[in-house]
Amino acid sequence: MLEVKNVSYFYKSQKDKLVLDQISYQFEKGKMYAILGTSGSGKTTLLSLLAGLDVPVKGEINVSGENISSKGLSYHRKNNISLVFQNYNLIDYLTPVENVMLGGKADAEILLTHMGIDSATRKRNVMKLSGGQQQRVAIARALASKAPILLADEPTGNLDEATAKDIISIFKDLAHEQGKCVIVVTHSKELAEEADDILFLKDGKI
Numbered sequence: 001m002l003e004v005k006n007v008s009y010f011y012k013s014q015k016d017k018l019v020l021d022q023i024s025y026q027f028e029k030g031k032m033y034a035i036l037g038t039s040g041s042g043k044t045t046l047l048s049l050l051a052g053l054d055v056p057v058k059g060e061i062n063v064s065g066e067n068i069s070s071k072g073l074s075y076h077r078k079n080n081i082s083l084v085f086q087n088y089n090l091i092d093y094l095t096p097v098e099n100v101m102l103g104g105k106a107d108a109e110i111l112l113t114h115m116g117i118d119s120a121t122r123k124r125n126v127m128k129l130s131g132g133q134q135q136r137v138a139i140a141r142a143l144a145s146k147a148p149i150l151l152a153d154e155p156t157g158n159l160d161e162a163t164a165k166d167i168i169s170i171f172k173d174l175a176h177e178q179g180k181c182v183i184v185v186t187h188s189k190e191l192a193e194e195a196d197d198i199l200f201l202k203d204g205k206i
């Protein structure tokens with residue numbers, strides 16, 4: 001359902017460094033994918049192209065056979081994608097509940113409770129929460145979305161082992177029971193082992 005076709009990418013400030021070099025891959029619905037690779041191998045870059053936050057220098061990203069640029073990248077971001085960023089990207093002047101409601105109309109309170117954010121914490125400014133708590137809020141926001149594709153950039157990086165396990169099983173259910181396409185960048189071996197497919201990024205290639 002999500003296709004990467006001959007995609008190449010470099011950053012404009014570093015034109016001689018090809019971050020992605022003619023990558024092609026087909027991501028299917030109902031599966032969880034783990035993307036591994038050393039730091040700087042282009043994992044975040046690939047996710048941001050899949051998310052429609054940036055465009056490939058060459059090649060195309062297609063959803064159900066249609067280039068994501070054709071209906072517009074904002075259409076793609078709004079309707080196809082839910083995203084857990086590496087740096088959470090929470091809105092700093094909103095509470096956790098308000099942040100989760102931005103993800104979709106689902107019950108923010110229930111999702112946050114499920115993610116272990118208690119009622120007092122839910123009402124605080126998100127910037128006053130710990131890194132792990134912010135990560136839980138970011139995941140809850142992604143879970144509120146009805147989008148068919150979930151992209152997560154090192155989502156368990158700031159979480160204790162038990163919570164990380166929880167997140168992995170939630171993500172797996174989203175793929176296997178709700179039929180979503182779940183793509184997770186990770187350093188965690190445990191998470192990667194739970195995935196249906198593991199991709200390695202190295203020297204711009206998958």
Ligand SMILES: Nc1ncnc2c1ncn2[C@@H]1O[C@H](COP(=O)(O)OP(=O)(O)O)[C@@H](O)[C@H]1O
Pocket residue numbers: 011013014019037038039040041042043044045046
């Ligand atoms: N905004 C940017 N401008 C220039 N180079 C960048 C930028 N972001 C990342 N890079 C470079 O692109 C390469 C891939 O980065 P990234 O996708 O963040 O890797 P990863 O997520 O695997 O650690 C690295 O060499 C990094 O230094």
Ligand SMILES: [Mg+2]
Pocket residue numbers: 043044045086153
């Ligand atoms: Mg990264």
